[in-house]
Amino acid sequence: MTIRKAQEKDISRIIELLGQVLQIHAEIRPDIFIPDTTKYTEQELAALLKDEKKPIYVAVNEEDVCMGYAFCQMKEQPFSNNMVQFQSLFIDDLCVDRFARGQHIGESLFDYVKQEAKRMGCYEVTLNVWAGNTSAEKFYEKMGMKTKERQLEYIL
Template sequence: MNIRRAHEKDIPRLIELLEQVLQIHADIRPDIFIPGTTKYTNEELAEMIKDDTKPIYVAADDDDICMGYAFCQIRQQPFSNNMVPFTSLFIDDLCVDAKTRGQHIGEQLFEYVKNEAKHLGCYEVTLNVWSGNTSAEKFYEKMGLKTKERQMEYILM
């Protein structure tokens, strides 16, 4: 397996994997997510691939087929004046193809992202997990992540 930055040729495969992630979220929150859609379009992915502040890392097999990805964003913190300034690498989305889960691809991808964050001078790696996505929560806890903050909601409908 080779972990590298995404290329434009990866876009069709990224779309397939984005569909898998969307379905997980739609199963958890059908009131918010629309099945059969994706978070990004082909055009948006093409722009993101060129943007060094939004690196997309892919785990490719020996045939250079993308088996998983990590969409990342470099963010400057803080959100307010009462915090020390620092750089954070936010994982916007991480996915491993359902057919290849359990082969430690996600672990290798996450370790790669952590090393990239160190190389970029980041203080931390952060991400969000939807409540109800217990397999993702368990995976990230296994990788050493701890809850930083919780966002709560009250649905009015």
């Protein structure tokens, strides 16, 4: 397994994996997510690949087929009188093909993102997990992540 920056040739496979993630989210929150859709179109992905502030990393097998991805975003803690300024690498989306889970691909992707964040001078790596996605919560806790803050909702 090799991890590298995503390329245009990976787009169709990334779209497939985005569909897998969307299905999980649609099952957890059918009031928010629309089944059989994806977060990005092929055109939007092509544009994202050129955005240095939003790197996408892929884990590829020996045949150079994408088996997982990590969409990331550089974020800066805005200036505030009461908070230290710093940069974070936010994992917007991380997915491993459902047929390849259990092979430590997610761990490898997460470790790679941490290394890249260090290289970029980031203070931390952050992400959000939807309540109800217990397998993701357990995975990230296993990776050493801890709750920083919680977002609560009141549905009207």
